[in-house]
Each structure stands twice: as structure tokens, then as C-alpha cells.
Amino acid sequence: MLRRLWRASIWHPATIPPDEWKYRNLKRVWLPLYDLIAVFAGVQAVAFGSELLNRIFGPAAVDLLGCLFTATAVVCLLGVSFPSLWRVEIVGKVMLVGMVAGYVTAILFFSRPPGPSLFVVGMLAFGLPLAMFRLNLLGEELKERGARAVVE
Numbered sequence: 716m717l718r719r720l721w722r723a724s725i726w727h728p729a730t731i732p733p734d735e736w737k738y739r740n741l742k743r744v745w746l747p748l749y750d751l752i753a754v755f756a757g758v759q760a761v762a763f764g765s766e767l768l769n770r771i772f773g774p775a776a777v778d779l780l781g782c783l784f785t786a787t788a789v790v791c792l793l794g795v796s797f798p799s800l801w802r803v804e805i806v807g808k809v810m811l812v813g814m815v816a817g818y819v820t821a822i823l824f825f826s827r828p829p830g831p832s833l834f835v836v837g838m839l840a841f842g843l844p845l846a847m848f849r850l851n852l853l854g855e856e857l858k859e860r861g862a863r864a865v866v867e
Contacts, residue, residue, distance in 0.1 A: 724796055724797055725747070726743055747792060749845055750791040750792035750795055753787075753791065753792075754785055756784065757782070757783075757785030757786075757787075758785055760784060761781035764777050764781075765777055770826075772821075780814070787807055787810045787814060790803055790806070804853065808846050812847060815840075815842065815843055815846075818839055819840055822836050822839075
């Protein structure tokens with residue numbers, strides 16, 4: 716069973732075709748690390764809450780959001796770790812981007828005064844381009860799969 720998992724993982728030598736070799740570190744290191752950091756952030760939200768979000772929504776909602784964020788990040792990590800789960804990763808990344816964008820929006824519209832929280836907004840927004848870039852890559856791969864299906 717472990718061998719099957721290894722062969723299905725992004726870290727197996729045969730997983731990344733030679734024409735995508737330039738993306739190997741992105742797929743094997745940076746994207747999984749991004750998702751691990753998101754898992755860590757979700758766990759921290761559940762364990763310690765967020766003073767800013769607690770003021771806006773209350774601790775119970777923050778715990779729920781933290782659990783949802785953690786679960787979403789785990790889905791993303793599974794999707795990036797096992798390329799056959801690319802559909803799962805798309806759903807997870809869309810949810811992750813939506814949740815972070817929702818957090819940014821909540822800070823901008825509901826935090827009083829918003830000025831001191833703009834650093835947090837910037838730090839959150841800083842991580843979004845990598846997730847959106849990954850969604851773009853998955854979209855390109857989806858188009859390639861469709862083109863191959865038409866040819867076959």
C-alpha cells in the first residue's frame with residue numbers, strides 16, 4: 716500500500732513528465748509547503764483564535780472558520796501531493812482563495828478603524844498569487860487534457 720501511495724505521489728520520480736521538469740520544485744516543494752502553512756494557520760485559528768476576527772464575528776464563528784480553513788488546506792495538500800486528485804485540488808484552492816479573500820474583505824469592511832489592520836490585509840493578500848497561479852496551472856492542464864481527449 717505504501718508503494719502505491721509513493722507511486723501516486725508528486726514525489727515519485729516518474730510522476731512529472733520530462734516536458735514539465737522545470738516545474739518540479741514548484742510541484743514538489745513550494746505548493747505543498749504553501750498548503751502546509753495554510754494547515755498550520757487553520758490549526759492556530761482553532762487553537763488560539765484571532766483577536767481581530769473574534770471582535771468581528773465572535774469566538775465560536777472563528778473556531779468554525781478555523782476548522783473549515785484547516786479542512787480546506789488539507790484537501791489542497793492532498794490534491795497537490797497526489798496529481799490524480801487534481802479535481803479535488805481545484806475545489807480546495809478555490810475555497811482557500813475565497814476564504815482568504817473573505818478574511819481580507821471582513822477586515823476592510825468590519826474592522827474599526829481599518830488602518831492598523833492593513834498590515835494583516837497585506838500579509839494575507841501576499842499569499843494569494845501563488846494559489847491563483849496554481850489554479851491557472853490546473854486550468855491549463857485541464858485544457859490540455861481536453862485537447863488530448865479530442866485527438867484520441
